[in-house]
Amino acid sequence: MSRERVKDSWSAKKWFTVLAPTYFGNVEIGLTPADRPEKVIGRVMEATLYDITxxxxxxxxxxYFRIIDVSGEVAQTEFYGHEFTRDYLKSLVRRGTSKVDGIFDVVTKDGRALRVYPVAFTINRIKTSQEKIIRNVMGEVVEKKAEQLNYGEYAQEVVLGKIASEIYNLARKIVPLRKCEVWKTKPIKVRAKTVETLRAETQATA
Structure with missing residues (x-):
């Protein structure tokens, strides 16, 4: 492709301002180029919680935010998951302590499915049986909150640490905890039948 054609291709494009969803304050999170508005639909933008707060x-x-709509030169998004940096996660590990991980699939009140990854760090090393109890607490909290909240509300409570705080307050009654986080979430695609199954499993464990 000639340099002139590349230049023409870029001159035909314009920049769209990308906003976080309303449940994250409609904060501007970046710009993305396209020659037509429909071409930005589905793009995933990355930001940090520092950018939002x-x-x-x-x-x-x-x-992570996925573009779902464009009005004029402004693109609206929805929450598309989050994760902590590896360096931060490594900084939480201490010798002579235990790390308890959990992975749970939940369905929010409005039928959206997420995979949720809580983690707890203890003050001292603990038994396998205690790890299992903490993991059960994690599952109960993330699933119960999903039943109560819609997708946007759930995303907000996960990212701002409210769900992790609830897990911490319950789990520390079992063993002394140093920290509890929900370090990652990601949306998952499930069929309607699977959603019903996930809901039934959640209600059975409530």
């Missing part, structure tokens, strides 16, 4: 201590939280 202005709190530098939250820069380790990476957020």
């Amino acid at each position: 202005g709190d530098f201590s939250l820069i380790h939280v990476k957020l």
Whole structure:
């Protein structure tokens, strides 16, 4: 492709301002180029919780937003998962302690499915039986909150640490905990029948 054709291709494009969803304050999270509005639909943008809140201590939280609509030159998004940086996760590990991981598939009140990854760090090393109890607490909390909240509300409570705080307050009654986080979430695609199955499983464990 000639240099002139490349130049013409770029001159035909314009920049769209991308906003976080309303449940994250409609904050501007970036710009994305396209020659037609429909071409930006489905693109996934990355930001940090620092970009949303202005709190530098939250820069380790990476957020993903998928563009779902365009009005004029403004693109609207929805939450598309989050994760902590590897360096931050490594900094939480201590010698002589235990790390308890969980992975749970949940369905929110409005029928959206997410895979949720909580983690707890203990003050001292604990038994396998205690790890199992903590993991059960994690599952109960993330599933119960999903039943109560719609997708946007759930995303907000996960990212801002409210769900992790609830897990911490319950699990520390079992063993002393140093920290509890939900370090990752990601949307998952499930069929309607699977959604019903997930809901039934959640209600059975409630």
